[in-house]
Amino acid sequence: MIELGQIAQKVRSKNAGPFWLTIDIFCRNRVDFERISSALDTEMVAALFRIDPAQVKRFDIADLNVVKFSLPRPAIQGTRSDRDMHGAAWAVLLEEMEIA
Amino acid sequence: MARTRVLIPTGALGLAYDRDALARGVAARPDIIAVDGGSTDSGPAYLGRGVSKYSRATTKAEWRDLMLAREQAGVPLVIGTAGTCGADATVDWFYDITCELAQELGQKLTVTRLYSSQNPPETAEAFTAGQITALPAAPEIDADLIQSCSNIVALAGAEQIAAALKTGADIAIAGRTTDTAIIAALPILRGANPGGAWHGAKIGECGALATTNPASGVIQIDFDETGFTMEPLTPSARATPYTVSAHMLYENTDPFLLHEPGGVLDVAAATYTALDDRRVRVEGSVWRPGTYTVKLEGARIAGYQSVSLTLLRDRSYVANARGWVAEVAARARGEAADRMGLAEDQFDIELRLIGLDATLGPLEKSGPLPSEVGVLAIATAPTEAQAAEIGKILNPYLLHHALTEDEPMPTFAFPFSPAEMPRGALYEFCLHHVLTLDDPMSAFRLVTNEVGDD
Numbered sequence: 276m277i278e279l280g281q282i283a284q285k286v287r288s289k290n291a292g293p294f295w296l297t298i299d300i301f302c303r304n305r306v307d308f309e310r311i312s313s314a315l316d317t318e319m320v321a322a323l324f325r326i327d328p329a330q331v332k333r334f335d336i337a338d339l340n341v342v343k344f345s346l347p348r349p350a351i352q353g354t355r356s357d358r359d360m361h362g363a364a365w366a367v368l369l370e371e372m373e374i375a
Numbered sequence: 376m377a378r379t380r381v382l383i384p385t386g387a388l389g390l391a392y393d394r395d396a397l398a399r400g401v402a403a404r405p406d407i408i409a410v411d412g413g414s415t416d417s418g419p420a421y422l423g424r425g426v427s428k429y430s431r432a433t434t435k436a437e438w439r440d441l442m443l444a445r446e447q448a449g450v451p452l453v454i455g456t457a458g459t460c461g462a463d464a465t466v467d468w469f470y471d472i473t474c475e476l477a478q479e480l481g482q483k484l485t486v487t488r489l490y491s492s493q494n495p496p497e498t499a500e501a502f503t504a505g506q507i508t509a510l511p512a513a514p515e516i517d518a519d520l521i522q523s524c525s526n527i528v529a530l531a532g533a534e535q536i537a538a539a540l541k542t543g544a545d546i547a548i549a550g551r552t553t554d555t556a557i558i559a560a561l562p563i564l565r566g567a568n569p570g571g572a573w574h575g576a577k578i579g580e581c582g583a584l585a586t587t588n589p590a591s592g593v594i595q596i597d598f599d600e601t602g603f604t605m606e607p608l609t610p611s612a613r614a615t616p617y618t619v620s621a622h623m624l625y626e627n628t629d630p631f632l633l634h635e636p637g638g639v640l641d642v643a644a645a646t647y648t649a650l651d652d653r654r655v656r657v658e659g660s661v662w663r664p665g666t667y668t669v670k671l672e673g674a675r676i677a678g679y680q681s682v683s684l685t686l687l688r689d690r691s692y693v694a695n696a697r698g699w700v701a702e703v704a705a706r707a708r709g710e711a712a713d714r715m716g717l718a719e720d721q722f723d724i725e726l727r728l729i730g731l732d733a734t735l736g737p738l739e740k741s742g743p744l745p746s747e748v749g750v751l752a753i754a755t756a757p758t759e760a761q762a763a764e765i766g767k768i769l770n771p772y773l774l775h776h777a778l779t780e781d782e783p784m785p786t787f788a789f790p791f792s793p794a795e796m797p798r799g800a801l802y803e804f805c806l807h808h809v810l811t812l813d814d815p816m817s818a819f820r821l822v823t824n825e826v827g828d829d
Binding site: 289290291292293294295297299301323324325330332334336338339341343345347348349351352353354355356358359360361364365367368371 | 419678735802803
C-alpha cells in the first residue's frame with residue numbers, strides 16, 4: 276500500500292461555488308493515471324467525506340491523466356460548521372489515502 | 376467577420392500582474408479590455424455586507440493602470456463582479472474610485488454601471504410564482520428566508536454586458552456577472568462562434584492561470600467564427616494544449632459542461648492545437664441554447680460571533696486536550712443557559728483544537744501529538760451582545776480550567792487582551808438557484824454618466 280499523494284503529481288481541491296467541492300488528481304503519465312484510476316473506489320472516496328456515494332460525480336479523463344471528483348461540500352461554505360473557506364485543505368484526505 | 380481580440384490583464388483586479396505584458400497587450404490593439412473583480416470564493420460575508428475584499432488603495436492603483444491602458448488603446452474597459460460580490464453598493468464604490476481617477480488623470484469618460492442586485496421581496500414573489508428553481512445540493516428555502524437576505528444578486532451573462540457596451544461606454548462597471556460573461560460578450564455581439572466565445576472566456580477568466588506561469592496575469596484571446604486562439608503576453612509564460620484543456624477542471628464540477636445564462640457550453644468535442652510553443656488554437660466547442668435563466672446568490676445573517684484563542688503548552692493538557700475542551704464547553708454552555716436565559720438551540724459554543732483537527736474536524740485521522748495545541752473558542756448567538764457575553768463566560772475557563780481537582784490552578788496562554796474578539800455577524804449563503812427571465816434585462820439596470828473634466 277502507498278499513499279496516493281506519493282504517486283500523483285498534485286491533488287487539488289477547490290470550491291466550485293459555495294455548495295460544491297471539486298478535487299482534481301493530476302498524474303504525471305498514463306501508467307500512474309491508470310494505477311490511481313483503477314485503485315480508487317468512489318465509495319471509499321465518499322466515505323472519506325462521509326457523504327452518500329450517489330452524490331459523488333466522478334470523471335476519469337485519460338486525455339489529461341486526471342481523475343476528478345465533485346461532491347457537495349462537507350459544510351456549505353462559510354456556515355458555522357465550515358472550517359475551510361476556500362476548500363483547499365480537503366485535498367489531503369485523498370493525498371493521504373492508502374491505495375494498492 | 377473580423378477577429379475580436381480581448382485583452383485580459385489578470386484573473387482578478389487586486390491580484391497584481393506583469394505591467395510590461397499589459398503594455399504589450401495594449402500595443403497589440405485589443406478590441407476590449409476585460410477584467411474580473413470578484414467571486415464567491417472568499418465566503419459569504421462580502422456579499423452579506425456588500426463590501427469588497429481587496430483594499431481600496433490596491434484597487435485604485437491597479438484600476439489606474441487599466442484606465443491608462445484603456446485610454447491608450449482607445450477601446451472599452453469592462454470589469455465584472457466589481458468589488459468582490461457585485462452588489463449595488465460595491466458597484467457604486469467602484470464608480471467612486473473611477474470618478475476620482477478620471478479627475479486625477481484628466482480623462483473625460485462615459486461610464487456605465489450595470490446593477491445586479493435584486494430586491495428580496497420581489498425575489499420572494501418570483502419564488503412563490505414558481506420562477507425560481509433549485510440547483511443540485513441547494514439548501515431548502517422559502518419566501519421568508521429569501522426576504523431575510525441582506526443582499527441578493529443575479530449573475531449577468533453576455534446579453535447584459537452587451538447592453539452595457541451598447542451605451543457607448545468607455546468604461547463598464549458591472550455588478551455580479553458570471554466570470555466568463557465580460558470576456559464572451561463582445562465576441563458574441565460581433566458574430567464569433569458562441570461555443571468558442573464561452574470556451575475561450577472560461578479559459579481566460581483567471582488570466583494566465585491556464586498557462587505555465589500563472590502569476591504573470593496578462594493574456595489575450597482572439598475570437599472568430601470557428602474558435603479562439605489564446606496567447607499569454609509575458610514571454611516566459613506558455614499556453615499549451617495541456618494547460619488550456621486542463622483549465623476546464625478549475626473550480627468547475629463538470630470538466631466538459633459550463634452552464635451560463637441562456638444555455639450550456641459543451642467542450643467534449645473540442646480540439647486543442649499548439650500553433651507554436653506558446654499559443655494554442657481551440658475549435659469544436661459547442662454552445663447549446665436553452666431556457667434563459669440567471670443564477671442567484673444571496674447571503675443573510677445567521678447570528679453573531681465572538682472568538683477567543685488560548686494556547687495549551689503543558690504536556691498533560693496537550694495530551695488531554697479533547698477532554699479539557701469538552702469540560703470547558705459543557706460548563707460554559709450551562710452558565711450561558713442559566714445566567715443569560717438562552718435556550719440550548721439559541722446559541723452555540725464550539726472549541727476547535729488547532730494542531731489536532733481544526734482543519735478537517737471529524738474527517739481527520741489521528742496523528743502524533745504536537746508540542747502545543749491552540750484552542751479556538753467560537754461563540755455564536757442571536758445578538759452581538761449575547762455573543763460577547765458568552766465569550767466572557769468562556770474566559771475564566773479558557774484561562775484556568777483544571778483537569779483534576781487536586782492540582783494547583785493552571786493558567787494558560789492568552790495571546791491577546793481582551794481575550795475575546797467580536798467577529799460581528801456570521802453570514803451564510805442561502806441561494807443556489809436560478810431565476811427564469813423572459814427578458815434578460817428585466818432583472819438588471821443600466822445607468823450611464825459622463826464623468827471627469829474636459
